[in-house]
Amino acid sequence: xxxxxxxxxxxxxxxxxxxxxxxxxxxPKEMQRLGKxxxxxxxxxxxxxxxxxxxxxxxxxxxxLGDPEMREMASAEIEPLREKITGFEEDLKRMLVxxxxxxxxxxxxxxxxxxxxxxxxxxxGELMRMYLRYCERRKWKTEIxxxxxxxxxxxxxxxxxxxxxxxxxxxxxxxxxxxxxxxxATESQGRIHTSTVTVAVLPEAExxxxxxxxxxxxxxxxxxxxxxxxxxxxxxxxxxxxxKPSGIVVTCQDERSQAQNKLKAMAVLRAKLYQAEQERxxxxxxxxxxxxxxxxxxxxxxxxxNFPQSRITDHRIGFQAHNMITFMDGDIQSMxxxxxxxxxxxxxxxxxxxx
Numbered sequence: 097x098x099x100x101x102x103x104x105x106x107x108x109x110x111x112x113x114x115x116x117x118x119x120x121x122x123x124p125k126e127m128q129r130l131g132k133x134x135x136x137x138x139x140x141x142x143x144x145x146x147x148x149x150x151x152x153x154x155x156x157x158x159x160x161l162g163d164p165e166m167r168e169m170a171s172a173e174i175e176p177l178r179e180k181i182t183g184f185e186e187d188l189k190r191m192l193v194x195x196x197x198x199x200x201x202x203x204x205x206x207x208x209x210x211x212x213x214x215x216x217x218x219x220x221g222e223l224m225r226m227y228l229r230y231c232e233r234r235k236w237k238t239e240i241x242x243x244x245x246x247x248x249x250x251x252x253x254x255x256x257x258x259x260x261x262x263x264x265x266x267x268x269x270x271x272x273x274x275x276x277x278x279x280x281a282t283e284s285q286g287r288i289h290t291s292t293v294t295v296a297v298l299p300e301a302e303x304x305x306x307x308x309x310x311x312x313x314x315x316x317x318x319x320x321x322x323x324x325x326x327x328x329x330x331x332x333x334x335x336x337x338x339x340k341p342s343g344i345v346v347t348c349q350d351e352r353s354q355a356q357n358k359l360k361a362m363a364v365l366r367a368k369l370y371q372a373e374q375e376r377x378x379x380x381x382x383x384x385x386x387x388x389x390x391x392x393x394x395x396x397x398x399x400x401x402n403f404p405q406s407r408i409t410d411h412r413i414g415f416q417a418h419n420m421i422t423f424m425d426g427d428i429q430s431m432x433x434x435x436x437x438x439x440x441x442x443x444x445x446x447x448x449x450x451x
Contacts, residue, residue: 098148100192101144101147101148101188104137104140104141104144105141105144105145107137108134108137108138108140108141111130111133111134111137112134114130115127115130115131115134132200139191140188140191140192143184143187143188143191144188146184147181147184147185147188150177150180150181150184151181153173153177154174154177154178154181157170157173157174157177158170158174189444189447190440190444192447193440193443193444193447194443194447196265196268198264198268198299198374199262199264199265199268200261200262200264200265201261201263201264201299201300201301202257202258202259202260202261202263202264202299202300203257203258203263203264203267203268203297203298203299203300204241204255204256204257204258204297204298204300204363204364204367205227205255205256205257205258205267205270205295205296205297205298206253206254206255206295206296206298206364207220207223207224207227207251207253207254207255207293207294207295207296208220208252208253208254208293208294209246209250209251209252209291209292209293210273210291210292210293210294211290211291211292212276212289212290212291212292213291214246214247214248214250214280214282215276215280215282215289215291216250216276216291216292216293217246217248217250217251217252218246218248218249218250218280218281219250219274219276219291219293219401220250220251220252220253220254220293221245221249221250221251221254222424223274223293223295224243224251224254224256225424226423226424226425226426226428227256227267227270227426228256228426229425229426230426230427230428230429231258231260231426232426233426233427233429234260236258236259236260236263237258237259237260238256238257238258238259239256239257239259239360240254240255240256240350241255241256241257241348241350241360241361241363241364242254242255242347242348242349242350243255243256243350248282255348255364257300257360257363257364259300264297264299264300265436266432266436267297267432268297268299269412269432269435269436269439270295270297271295271296271297271398272294272295272397272398272399273292273293273294273295273397273398274292274293274294274295274397274398274399274401275290275291275292275397275399275400275401276290276291276292276293276400276401276403277289277290277400277401277402277403277404278401278402278403278404279403279404288404292397296371298364298367298368298370298371299367299370299371299374300363300366300367301366301367301369301370306366306369306370306373308339308362308365308366308369312339312340312341313337313338313339313340314337314338314340315335315336315337315338315358316335316336316338317332317333317334317335317336317354318332318334318336318349319332319333319334332354333349333351333352333353333354333357334347334348334349334357335347335348335349335354335357335358335361336361337358337361337362337365339365339369342369342372344365344368344369344372346361346364346365346368347361348360348361348364397411398410398411398412399411401420401424403420405418406418406419406420406421407420408420408423408431410431410434410435412435412438413434413435413438415431415434415435417430417431
């Protein structure tokens, strides 16, 4: 372990030297890369240095046990130092857990009603608002790519992006089937209904991440059905792109020009192709293929929102919250933190098994 820690410290010192090189100032991309790497390594190196200092102090205290005059003082120092060292070792284990390379990506979120008709569409709209309010709380910039409203005020499909580095690390666990249990506004008998909504969280891919050939695309335009006045209704501003090899279809009609809508639609297409490739690689490694959202059936769920009991339960980790009103208003950080901690614990366990 010490050899690995020394390698990390050497890497940090090399990054520090490059970062302070005057010639790098003229290269903004390299400055950004080095700054990000330096920020990631700095807390690890600080802990490494405190750990190695404690190891030296322990060795010195153990040497002093042979000196009759220093034995009592040395004995008093040894146990606290051992406890401190154990704490540093646990911290370093967590810090050295391999990071998901996608964690720093911005994200695109797609929400669709599944089982439950109008009630599912209504809840899809509420989930969309929940995530947008969460982003507001964190001062993250969001942008609507597409929103198709249903006749009763719900949403039949919504796509929006969160242009914030690291958004994927926080929201990736939201992918899956979200189940709601409540009495719908249209229910005259007061019976509780169960409906589902699918959420897909896609890491936004840059052009360098995905190679899309122009010949593989079928691009068409149509009249926008979203709000926007006469201009949008008279002109074919909405864009539909079909990626012929994969069959993936994306549309965008939120902007007032074809060019803007095409840029947004291409961003969604890149994200979907990137996600499909990541899932293919993961399937090859594990021999399993697990879709993000399943079929949307009521029996498939990652989380249940029980309105009569004001209880939200995440079935993957057994975490429960009892603050339905504030949760649906975007107060979801405690749930996200629990899911991130569970991921880290699983990775740490896997790392210890492999060691």
